[in-house]
Amino acid sequence: MIKKVDHIGIAVKSIEEARKFYEEVLGLKVTGIEEVKEQKVKTAFIPVGDSEIELLESTSEDGPVAKFIEKRGEGIHHIALQVDDIEKALEELKGKGVKLIDEVPRYGAGGAKIAFVHPKNANGVLLELCERD
Numbered sequence: 001m002i003k004k005v006d007h008i009g010i011a012v013k014s015i016e017e018a019r020k021f022y023e024e025v026l027g028l029k030v031t032g033i034e035e036v037k038e039q040k041v042k043t044a045f046i047p048v049g050d051s052e053i054e055l056l057e058s059t060s061e062d063g064p065v066a067k068f069i070e071k072r073g074e075g076i077h078h079i080a081l082q083v084d085d086i087e088k089a090l091e092e093l094k095g096k097g098v099k100l101i102d103e104v105p106r107y108g109a110g111g112a113k114i115a116f117v118h119p120k121n122a123n124g125v126l127l128e129l130c131e132r133d
């Protein structure tokens with residue numbers, strides 16, 4: 001059901017500031033910046049081999065990324081696992097008693113279908129499932 005690590009989400013105060021480390025020091029490239037209004041974030045995707053790093057900057061004081069930074073500071077916010085059929089994956093997890101934040105997929109960056117699993121289920125790690133064409 002799970003294909004690979006799609007991306008690792010990192011909460012940052014400023015994409016413009018944070019991207020300098022990834023580009024100028026690590027030599028990686030930001031390939032796209034996109035606002036996802038529903039999640040109250042601006043995202044920057046940085047491919048690394050077959051996976052990506054997603055820098056997340058909040059666009060609102062009450063968004064999940066702003067709240068995370070306020071409580072814990074900048075850092076790893078979530079791990080996204082790519083699945084080939086997100087509805088089926090959600091059904092399966094629900095059947096196993098997993099607490100889902102999203103029972104129905106939403107749309108994330110790049111038009112992917114995404115859904116979050118509560119960190120209480122995964123040893124304190126917020127998991128995102130995502131399906132993309």
Ligand SMILES: C[C@@H](C(=O)O)C(=O)SCCNC(=O)CCNC(=O)[C@H](O)C(C)(C)COP(=O)(O)OP(=O)(O)OC[C@H]1O[C@@H](n2cnc3c(N)ncnc32)[C@H](O)[C@@H]1OP(=O)(O)O
Nearest residue numbers: 009036039043064068077078101108109116119124125126
């Ligand atoms: C654009 C898209 C894409 O990839 O395409 C994205 O990634 S959007 C990425 C941004 N979107 C999201 O994160 C949406 C899903 N997230 C959420 O619904 C929320 O942030 C929750 C994860 C449910 C947390 O919200 P809530 O209001 O409950 O916050 P809270 O501060 O009261 O936290 C409740 C408990 O969860 C923990 N907690 C909160 N955020 C966490 C995180 N990112 N990783 C691990 N643990 C986390 C807190 O420490 C706390 O633990 P204790 O109880 O032990 O103190």
Ligand SMILES: [Co+2]
Nearest residue numbers: 009054080128
């Ligand atoms: Co993400």
